[in-house]
Amino acid sequence: xxxxxxxxxxxxxxxxxxxxxxxxxxxxxxxxxxxxxxxxxxxxxxxxxxxxxxxxxxxxxxxxxxxxxxxxxxxxxxxxxxxxxxxxxxxxxxxxxxxxxxxxxxxxxxxxxxxxxxxxxxxxxxxxxxxxxxxxxxxxxxxxxxxxxxxxxxxxxxxxxxxxxxxxxxxxxxxxxxxxxxxxxxxxxxxxxxxxxxxxxxxxxxxxxxxxxxxx
Numbered sequence: 001x002x003x004x005x006x007x008x009x010x011x012x013x014x015x016x017x018x019x020x021x022x023x024x025x026x027x028x029x030x031x032x033x034x035x036x037x038x039x040x041x042x043x044x045x046x047x048x049x050x051x052x053x054x055x056x057x058x059x060x061x062x063x064x065x066x067x068x069x070x071x072x073x074x075x076x077x078x079x080x081x082x083x084x085x086x087x088x089x090x091x092x093x094x095x096x097x098x099x100x101x102x103x104x105x106x107x108x109x110x111x112x113x114x115x116x117x118x119x120x121x122x123x124x125x126x127x128x129x130x131x132x133x134x135x136x137x138x139x140x141x142x143x144x145x146x147x148x149x150x151x152x153x154x155x156x157x158x159x160x161x162x163x164x165x166x167x168x169x170x171x172x173x174x175x176x177x178x179x180x181x182x183x184x185x186x187x188x189x190x191x192x193x194x195x196x197x198x199x200x201x202x203x204x205x206x207x208x209x210x211x212x213x214x215x216x
Contacts (some may be wrong), residue, residue: 025084028165033077035158040070122175127166153208
């Protein structure tokens with residue numbers, strides 16, 4: 001059964017249990033999906049309303065395109081929930097491989113390395129996809145229904161949380177790959193993503209707060 005087919009209760013119940021999945025990686029992807037879905041709501045309650053009619057044709061077309069993209073991002077983030085589960089279970093299976101001979105030990109070690117890299121790459125890709133979505137939120141803040149700007153703000157905070165959570169999941173796997181050539185490259189990429197996300201989040205939230213709670 002796919003995670004997106006779960007009820008909220010079932011997902012939370014399994015998350016809190018001793019089941020191997022869902023875990024932090026799937027939760028990070030879920031939070032990203034909530035961010036994109038929430039921002040899509042801003043568009044849904046703007047399109048064909050008064051705020052929408054005030055826009056010029058270029059802005060209207062842009063909003064319709066970004067609404068479509070927000071839905072696509074939500075689907076994509078839900079797929080990352082499943083990919084994280086698959087990667088984690090494959091990694092756990094690697095640790096269960098026999099190690100009764102030199103050949104088995106070598107094969108087990110190679111499979112652990114292979115699946116650790118896969119488990120690391122999925123949250124990294126998720127973080128990279130999340131970064132792209134800031135532009136979508138920024139447009140909603142600027143042109144969306146002003147009564148819903150706080151929701152776009154929440155989407156911004158959730159998106160940054162998803163990115164932070166994804167990077168944690170990158171690092172927990174990267175720790176086992178410190179001897180690999182890719183380690184420094186991935187570590188630097190993580191720093192760049194986190195820094196960019198923090199700046200983008202702060203910039204958007206500052207605009208949101210100026211709108212919803214202007215200084216007197």
